[in-house]
Amino acid sequence: MAAGSELVREGIPRSARAAARVRRRRAFSAFRRDYRRSRMGMIGVGILVVTLAVALLAPVLTDQRETQEAFATGPVLAPPSSAYPLGTDLYGRSVLTLTIWGARVSLLVGFAATAIAASIGTSVGVTGGYVGGRTDGILNAVANWFLVIPWIPLAIALASILGPTLLNVIIVIGITSWASTARLVRAQTLSVKQSPFVERSRALGGSEWHLATRHVLPNLVPVILANTVLAIALAILSETTLSLLGLGDPSSISWGTMIYEAFIAGAISGGQWWWLLPPGLAIVLVVLAFTMCGYALEEILNPRLRARSDR
Amino acid sequence: MRGYVARKVLGAAGTLLFVMLFNFVLFRVMPGSPVDTIARNQRLSPGEIQALIADFGLDRPLPEQVPGYLWDTVRGNLGVSYTSGRSVVSVLAERVWPTVVLVLPATIISVSVGVWLGIHAGWRRGSGTDAGSVGASLVLYSTPEGWLGMMLLVVFGVWLGVFPLGGYSSSPPPEGAAYVADVMTHAFLPVVTLALAYIGEYVLIMRSSMVEVTHEEFLTTARAKGLTDRDVRRRHAVPNALLPIVTLIFYSFGFVLGGAVVIESIFNWPGLGLLTFQAIDNQDFPVIQGVFLLSSFLVIAFNLAADLSYGYIDPRVHER
Numbered sequence: 139m140a141a142g143s144e145l146v147r148e149g150i151p152r153s154a155r156a157a158a159r160v161r162r163r164r165a166f167s168a169f170r171r172d173y174r175r176s177r178m179g180m181i182g183v184g185i186l187v188v189t190l191a192v193a194l195l196a197p198v199l200t201d202q203r204e205t206q207e208a209f210a211t212g213p214v215l216a217p218p219s220s221a222y223p224l225g226t227d228l229y230g231r232s233v234l235t236l237t238i239w240g241a242r243v244s245l246l247v248g249f250a251a252t253a254i255a256a257s258i259g260t261s262v263g264v265t266g267g268y269v270g271g272r273t274d275g276i277l278n279a280v281a282n283w284f285l286v287i288p289w290i291p292l293a294i295a296l297a298s299i300l301g302p303t304l305l306n307v308i309i310v311i312g313i314t315s316w317a318s319t320a321r322l323v324r325a326q327t328l329s330v331k332q333s334p335f336v337e338r339s340r341a342l343g344g345s346e347w348h349l350a351t352r353h354v355l356p357n358l359v360p361v362i363l364a365n366t367v368l369a370i371a372l373a374i375l376s377e378t379t380l381s382l383l384g385l386g387d388p389s390s391i392s393w394g395t396m397i398y399e400a401f402i403a404g405a406i407s408g409g410q411w412w413w414l415l416p417p418g419l420a421i422v423l424v425v426l427a428f429t430m431c432g433y434a435l436e437e438i439l440n441p442r443l444r445a446r447s448d449r
Numbered sequence: 450m451r452g453y454v455a456r457k458v459l460g461a462a463g464t465l466l467f468v469m470l471f472n473f474v475l476f477r478v479m480p481g482s483p484v485d486t487i488a489r490n491q492r493l494s495p496g497e498i499q500a501l502i503a504d505f506g507l508d509r510p511l512p513e514q515v516p517g518y519l520w521d522t523v524r525g526n527l528g529v530s531y532t533s534g535r536s537v538v539s540v541l542a543e544r545v546w547p548t549v550v551l552v553l554p555a556t557i558i559s560v561s562v563g564v565w566l567g568i569h570a571g572w573r574r575g576s577g578t579d580a581g582s583v584g585a586s587l588v589l590y591s592t593p594e595g596w597l598g599m600m601l602l603v604v605f606g607v608w609l610g611v612f613p614l615g616g617y618s619s620s621p622p623p624e625g626a627a628y629v630a631d632v633m634t635h636a637f638l639p640v641v642t643l644a645l646a647y648i649g650e651y652v653l654i655m656r657s658s659m660v661e662v663t664h665e666e667f668l669t670t671a672r673a674k675g676l677t678d679r680d681v682r683r684r685h686a687v688p689n690a691l692l693p694i695v696t697l698i699f700y701s702f703g704f705v706l707g708g709a710v711v712i713e714s715i716f717n718w719p720g721l722g723l724l725t726f727q728a729i730d731n732q733d734f735p736v737i738q739g740v741f742l743l744s745s746f747l748v749i750a751f752n753l754a755a756d757l758s759y760g761y762i763d764p765r766v767h768e769r
Contacts, residue, residue, distance in 0.1 A: 283464060283468075286464055286748055286749060286752060287745055288704050288707045288747075289704075289707060290707030290708070290711075291707055291710075291725075291740055291744040292741065294725060294729060294740075295472075295475060295737055295738070298729050298734070298737055371591065375593055378596070379593065379595065379711055382711055383726060383729055384730060394593075397593075397596055397599070406602045406606070407607060407614055411603050414596070414603065415600070418592075418593065418599075421593055422588065425590075425591035425592075426588060426591040429587060429590065429591060
């Protein structure tokens with residue numbers, strides 16, 4: 139240790155932690171540079187920033203009362219006009235207002251369900267990959283089972299038992315979609331665990347806890363990040379599927395429940411395309427944006443893909 | 450090879466057992482147990498409710514119910530539908546054919562078109578074909594299939610009036626050859642929707658498999674032999690790139706039932722999917738359980754087929 143302190147000079151970090159901080163800051167700015175170069179990623183971020191802004195500004199842009207059937211002021215089932223740019227629904231509510239408010243619920247479900255799935259998937263994957271042995275065997279079997287089971291019937295079974303509330307929709311999507319994350323994280327944990335820098339830290343006397351939290355976990359972050367962004371896209375699509383089957387929360391307006399309401403009200407045979415089109419297009423756009431960001435992240439952060447494109 | 454097969458079959462059997470136990474726990478321990486839901490059903494008289502509860506053995510303690518439940522399930526006794534009063538198995542059986550009529554052509558179309566596009570996109574990576582197919586695939590992947598079906602219905606059913614708005618056939622159904630044509634007209638839009646919903650995945654996976662193969666040295670060898678670009682692609686690149694796709698096709702066969710749920714509900718197509726949609730609406734839990742068990746069984750069976758076919762096609766697999 140005494141020999142180490144002699145090495146501290148100006149511009150050189152004083153502690154291991156400071157060194158790690160500097161290293162991470164450098165890695166982050168390199169990452170930002172790489173990401174900016176990805177056209178796909180930047181388009182995705184652009185769409186998401188606009189959508190998030192609209193969702194957050196919903197109370198400023200519109201009056202929330204207009205989303206309630208009792209306070210609807212417009213004509214019933216009116217096609218787009220200057221007063222109602224996207225027309226109105228069966229209750230005389232502005233479809234534009236509904237679509238703006240729908241962004242909140244759809245994004246909320248996407249983020250919250252993914253947060254659940256990512257935490258379960260990461261804990262299961264890290265535990266299995268790091269501890270190994272019988273624990274790993276059991277966790278792996280459970281994850282594989284969730285991967286094999288068809289998602290829609292499983293989600294239907296769970297959602298119909300739990301009942302149609304927003305929280306239940308989030309829970310159902312969260313606990314049915316963690317397995318692919320777990321598998322990915324487990325594989326990555328296994329490979330990081332065997333890398334020379336972990337071995338070095340172990341040789342220097344690092345505890346298991348130190349190894350797991352200071353070396354293994356930080357090296358999983360890139361993989362988890364790209365996977366999570368892709369998972370948000372899937373979660374938003376899943377919410378749509380559940381809503382279209384009548385398993386969504388009828389009292390909260392999401393893009394999925396909007397489409398379901400229009401479908402149930404006979405908007406197809408009535409030819410009320412303006413009621414169906416906006417929420418669906420919004421889903422396509424946002425899911426596409428998350429997917430593009432996810433692919434861009436994957437390409438930058440996944441060393442294997444990177445090596446391939448360099449070849 | 451024999452060890453590989455035995456291992457895979459055992460694994461599948463284990464997964465199936467786990468599915469059955471999960472189904473048991475799910476519908477008995479969760480809030481809204483079968484006793485509650487049976488008792489809530491206003492279509493049944495108190496005597497019928499008692500009989501149903503006794504029939505399922507729901508009046509006995511849970512652990513004692515497990516062996517009876519497993520034996521019933523294996524024998525195909527999945528209980529009685531609350532809404533129709535008929536056995537779940539017979540309700541499921543009469544809905545299988547319409548779903549097959551929908552799902553089989555949709556899978557054939559999406560696989561053949563998707564693989565073809567993927568081959569050409571991956572082979573000419575960075576070309577216009579590549580960018581176009583990847584872009585279109587990503588958009589299709591991001592589109593909720595139910596909504597896509599609705600938009601197709603609005604355009605081709607309502608505006609242009611070329612296709613019916615739903616159902617399996619006209620009523621009354623025409624006779625003979627006209628009946629087949631009638632069903633095909635009704636099936637057209639749902640089949641196209643399902644095919645479009647799955648095509649993107651095949652394009653993207655076939656493309657990346659193709660890209661992976663283009664770096665292989667045996668392609669350089671083939672070129673050095675003087676083969677044309679077309680021959681290198683068809684005789685050397687494609688067969689190798691197809692390997693992972695074969696598994697994927699088997700695998701996706703098991704999942705199509707899930708995709709059919711939404712599409713059949715939108716197009717009022719009287720298959721297993723619409724049955725599920727109606728069962729959700731009526732809280733007909735025995736039918737929902739039946740669909741869950743059947744689709745899990747299908748996925749496990751097709752997964753096993755995929756594993757076994759892969760072991761057969763690619764001898765490297767079972768040596769691991």
